[in-house]
Amino acid sequence: QKEVEQNSGPLSVPEGAIASLNCTYSDRGSQSFFWYRQYSGKSPELIMFIYSNGDKEDGRFTAQLNKASQYVSLLIRDSQPSDSATYLCAVRAGGTSYGKLTFGQGTILTVHP
Amino acid sequence: DTEVTQTPKHLVMGMTNKKSLKCEQHMGHRAMYWYKQKAKKPPELMFVYSYEKLSINESVPSRFSPECPNSSLLNLHLHALQPEDSALYLCASRHLWNRGEDNEQFFGPGTRLTVL
Numbered sequence: 001q002k003e004v005e006q007n008s009g010p011l012s013v014p015e016g017a018i019a020s021l022n023c024t025y026s027d028r029g030s031q032s033f034f035w036y037r038q039y040s041g042k043s044p045e046l047i048m049f050i051y052s053n054g055d056k057e058d059g060r061f062t063a064q065l066n067k068a069s070q071y072v073s074l075l076i077r078d079s080q081p082s083d084s085a086t087y088l089c090a091v092r093a094g095g096t097s098y099g100k101l102t103f104g105q106g107t108i109l110t111v112h113p
Numbered sequence: 114d115t116e117v118t119q120t121p122k123h124l125v126m127g128m129t130n131k132k133s134l135k136c137e138q139h140m141g142h143r144a145m146y147w148y149k150q151k152a153k154k155p156p157e158l159m160f161v162y163s164y165e166k167l168s169i170n171e172s173v174p175s176r177f178s179p180e181c182p183n184s185s186l187l188n189l190h191l192h193a194l195q196p197e198d199s200a201l202y203l204c205a206s207r208h209l210w211n212r213g214e215d216n217e218q219f220f221g222p223g224t225r226l227t228v229l
Contacts, residue, residue, distance in 0.1 A: 034217065043203055043220040044156065088155055098168045099144050099207055099218060103155035 003027060004091050006104035015113050019076040023089030023104055026070070032092040033065055033072045034101065037085045044088055048074060079111040116140075117221035119204050125227045128194060134224045136187040136204030145187040146218070147179060148203040156203055156220075162187060163209060194228045201225055 007022045021035070032051045036044035050056045050063040050072065062075040072091075076083055089104040117138045126132050136145065144163045148156035161169035162181040170179075176198075178190040187204055204221040 036220075041225075043201075043223045046217050046219065049217050098161045098163050099146075099209075100158055100161060100169060101156075101218060106155055 003102050004104040006089050006107045010108035012110045013079050015111055017079050019079045019109055021074040021087050021107050023072045024070055025091045027093055029094045030091045031094040034090040035074045036088040039085045081111050081113055084110050117204055117206055117219050119221040119224050123225045127229050131192045134189040134202055136221055137185055138206045139185055142206035143209045144207050146205040147189050150201040196228050199228045
């Protein structure tokens, strides 16, 4: 079983729709959860992080965390073509892991006009 | 200053060359990371430095040699690389505060390395 799994994609949504990206993780000791966006040929850019159960909203983005179900998701409202990218879910373990992130394989999102 | 810089942006080297990648940040971050990313794959951790000391080496071959000369700089020395080492090399950094809240890891733009 992979440590961090993302919905396989690719995901295609029309402009203005809600894009839903999902991620599950296996380590119950995980404490923090991150969503990075990566455009082709560029480095990952942090768009959201969450460490408490529930929802966290930032503009068009909402991260949802359910530690009991070991599940974290990212909703993108009013999707724009500029949101087309690979979305990486990353999980940080607790303890002295020196902030090591374990990444999922990524989900490619395409927003078509 | 809220960014991580990396030089060079692109590097082409032969298998017998010695080269170095450089990473710099002035955000006061005391944890710095090297990642390797192959095409269509997620970043893969190579090394972690905390307070300028090597804390994690993810069983990386010795042809990759990291160095952290001070709290703002991180180098990756390359020697006798193989063509399969061609990848995007990413540097990242974060604070090491012991606060209840977490703190995010910022990535630099990366160095695109090609080994011929």
